[in-house]
Amino acid sequence: MEYTVQxxxxxxxxxxxxxxxxxxxxxxxxxxxxxxxxxIYGQEEVNKLQHILFYRExxxxxxxxxKLISTPDFNRYExxxxxxxxxxxxxxxxxxxxxxVEKTMDSEKGRxxxxxxxxxxxxxxxxxxxxxxKYGEEIREKYGADIINRSNQKLKGxxxxxxxxxESLSQAILTKLEKAIETGDPASDEAQxxxxxxxxxxMYWWHAYSKEAHAGLAQMYVDDDRFMKYxxxxxxxxxxxxxxxxxxxxxxx
Amino acid sequence: MEYTVQxxxxxxxxxxxxxxxxxxxxxxxxxxxxxxxxxIYGQEEVNKLQHILFYRExxxxxxxxxKLISTPDFNRYExxxxxxxxxxxxxxxxxxxxxxVEKTMDSEKGRxxxxxxxxxxxxxxxxxxxxxxKYGEEIREKYGADIINRSNQKLKGxxxxxxxxxESLSQAILTKLEKAIETGDPASDEAQxxxxxxxxxxMYWWHAYSKEAHAGLAQMYVDDDRFMKYxxxxxxxxxxxxxxxxxxxxxxx
DNA sequence: CCTTGAGCTTTACGTTACGTCAAGGTGTAA
DNA sequence: TTACACCTTGACGTAACGTAAAGCTCAAGG
Numbered sequence: 001m002e003y004t005v006q007x008x009x010x011x012x013x014x015x016x017x018x019x020x021x022x023x024x025x026x027x028x029x030x031x032x033x034x035x036x037x038x039x040i041y042g043q044e045e046v047n048k049l050q051h052i053l054f055y056r057e058x059x060x061x062x063x064x065x066x067k068l069i070s071t072p073d074f075n076r077y078e079x080x081x082x083x084x085x086x087x088x089x090x091x092x093x094x095x096x097x098x099x100x101v102e103k104t105m106d107s108e109k110g111r112x113x114x115x116x117x118x119x120x121x122x123x124x125x126x127x128x129x130x131x132x133x134k135y136g137e138e139i140r141e142k143y144g145a146d147i148i149n150r151s152n153q154k155l156k157g158x159x160x161x162x163x164x165x166x167e168s169l170s171q172a173i174l175t176k177l178e179k180a181i182e183t184g185d186p187a188s189d190e191a192q193x194x195x196x197x198x199x200x201x202x203m204y205w206w207h208a209y210s211k212e213a214h215a216g217l218a219q220m221y222v223d224d225d226r227f228m229k230y231x232x233x234x235x236x237x238x239x240x241x242x243x244x245x246x247x248x249x250x251x252x253x
Numbered sequence: 254m255e256y257t258v259q260x261x262x263x264x265x266x267x268x269x270x271x272x273x274x275x276x277x278x279x280x281x282x283x284x285x286x287x288x289x290x291x292x293i294y295g296q297e298e299v300n301k302l303q304h305i306l307f308y309r310e311x312x313x314x315x316x317x318x319x320k321l322i323s324t325p326d327f328n329r330y331e332x333x334x335x336x337x338x339x340x341x342x343x344x345x346x347x348x349x350x351x352x353x354v355e356k357t358m359d360s361e362k363g364r365x366x367x368x369x370x371x372x373x374x375x376x377x378x379x380x381x382x383x384x385x386x387k388y389g390e391e392i393r394e395k396y397g398a399d400i401i402n403r404s405n406q407k408l409k410g411x412x413x414x415x416x417x418x419x420e421s422l423s424q425a426i427l428t429k430l431e432k433a434i435e436t437g438d439p440a441s442d443e444a445q446x447x448x449x450x451x452x453x454x455x456m457y458w459w460h461a462y463s464k465e466a467h468a469g470l471a472q473m474y475v476d477d478d479r480f481m482k483y484x485x486x487x488x489x490x491x492x493x494x495x496x497x498x499x500x501x502x503x504x505x506x
Numbered sequence: 507c508c509t510t511g512a513g514c515t516t517t518a519c520g521t522t523a524c525g526t527c528a529a530g531g532t533g534t535a536a
Numbered sequence: 537t538t539a540c541a542c543c544t545t546g547a548c549g550t551a552a553c554g555t556a557a558a559g560c561t562c563a564a565g566g
Contacts, residue, residue, distance in 0.1 A: 006513065014414045019555060036561055043489070044431065052521090058357060059350045062552070080358045094344045097312045101337050102312060108330045156531055233297075259542065261524055273544090274524060315523070362551055 002031075003041040011050050027066050030051060059087065174198050177243060178235040186245035194243070196249030218247035255284075256294040265302050271373060280319050281305060297426035312340065426450050431488040447496070448503030471500035 005016045022028040023039065028048055030039035041049075048069065057064040060083055067077060108195040136211055199214060221240045222228060228240040262269045275281040276292065281301055283292035294302075301322065308318045313336055320334060425449060433443040451471075474493045 015553080017553060017555085020515090027554095029434065038561085039514085042431070046430070057350075058354050077361045079362060080354055084354050084358065087347060087354060091344065091347045094340060094347060098337065098340045100345065101333055102309050103341060105330065105333045108333060109342065177268065180501065228525080257543080268524080269543090270524060270526085278523095291532085292543085 001043060003046070005039050006101070008041045008046065008049070011046070012053060022052070024063075025062065025066075032091070058083065064183060113214055137151055170201055173201060174234050180246075181236055181239060181242050186242055187249050191242070191246040192250055195246045198243070212251075215248050215251045218244040254296060256299070258292050261294045261302070262297065264299070265306060267306070270455040275305070276317065282504075311336065343466060414499055423454055426454060427487050428502060430492055432497050433499075434489055439495055440502050444495070445503055448499045452498070452503070468501050471497040
């Protein structure tokens with residue numbers, strides 16, 4: 001019985017490319033090549049392929065298989081033993097990986113559940129506290145005690161969903177800001193979109209929106225070193241200034 | 254603190270090439286490039302690299318890591334979970350491989366020790382028995398009891414080395430026969446070489462060689478269905494006839 | 507006889523995460 | 537100035553094929 005590439009491939013359950021590759025690396029040569037250049041395989045090649053596939057199933061490399069089937073049953077057992085220890089090493093490595101991944105997953109899950117429950121509340125409290133410490137004084141001075149109290153109240157009363165929304169909004173602002181800076185133009189559409197998003201974000205915190213307060217806050221981003229650093233390290237040098245310029249232009253429209 | 258490629262590489266325990274590669278694929282860009290084209294990394298890059306290496310330790314691909322550290326902590330847990338199941342699949346596969354390799358090793362070991370010791374003897378006995386059952390009668394009839402008895406004696410007395418020699422010879426005959434058939438000419442050099450090899454093989458078994466007996470045995474290959482089938486299935490349709498023709502021509506030279 | 511579609515060929519690039527030259531510029535200490 | 541370590545980019549190699557692309561061959565149907 002003679003087989004062409006596809007026939008043998010189907011018979012053995014491999015691809016035609018595989019057979020051509022095996023020919024190329026001299027692992028399995030066709031019995032002959034017909035006048036049109038077609039590869040023709042015979043019974044002997046079928047048997048040899050079976051052998052090859054058997055060893056391949058064991059995970060051996062083709063080069064090793066080459067030696068195994070060309071050298072008359074020389075060091076088969078030794079080869080298998082070596083392969084075996086390699087497999088064991090691989091499995092040990094995998095075991096470690098799996099363990100580490102599981103640990104990491106646990107800690108991630110822990111973080112999530114913490115965030116889901118008490119930690120979320122605790123986190124909000126801590127944030128208010130920090131805000132108070134960091135910016136409370138300035139904002140209270142500039143915009144009055146009312147605004148910051150209400151903002152704190154709002155944070156306390158926010159659900160997790162609301163909180164996540166506002167958080168993702170602020171994230172989006174940072175991301176877009178970083179890109180918009182590259183254009184260099186605070187009047188550009190992108191920059192103005194950011195200013196609009198910043199307004200949305202602000203309205204989560206303040207009871208009412210005013211262009212003046214928005215522009216004032218923007219100016220504070222540049223005047224106050226802590227705001228400046230925050231934006232500059234998050235989005236690159238000059239981010240605070242750029243944001244201020246964008247907001248100022250936005251509020252004058 | 255600023256680091257050049259080698260400095261950072263040593264600090265983090267990776268190669269310089271790795272850092273250049275990470276730069277190339279936009280996984281970790283240097284903070285800046287100095288006037289001579291040197292890559293300069295800062296503290297932020299050190300931290301990012303730590304992150305990257307952490308995930309790399311877990312066996313994640315660089316592309317995945319890329320997404321994990323660029324996307325703001327979005328689907329970290331999901332990614333890890335997916336990776337985890339992949340690792341489990343890999344381990345299951347490895348387990349199977351190991352099991353199969355062990356089985357194969359066992360059977361190899363079995364074969365070796367068996368072949369080395371009793372099995373070789375037992376095998377020879379069994380072969381004599383089979384030969385006796387299959388062909389004993391005919392051969393005894395045609396060539397007398399003497400020849401088959403001596404052949405059996407010879408097999409019993411053969412060392413493993415001798416046995417392997419004669420086995421490989423008979424294998425070689427089959428292989429060459431299959432090829433020679435394609436030429437279609439039993440008088441061809443190849444065919445005659447096969448006849449010569451067949452004579453050598455025969456002389457392993459018979460005490461003396463005679464052209465008549467050789468030609469007679471060849472004829473039997475065609476007359477007796479069992480011989481015929483043996484050669485035809487091993488080497489293709491018409492193999493027994495071809496062999497007979499070649500041998501007949503050989504014995505008449 | 508011609509067309510069509512399936513099957514064949516070779517050539518060559520892509521895959522993963524770098525290792526390893528090779529050729530040439532840079533920084534610094536003796 | 538020279539030596540020597542370190543930097544750069546460019547390119548090939550890795551394992552075992554997958555996947556086009558471009559062109560030739562075969563068998564069957566109109």
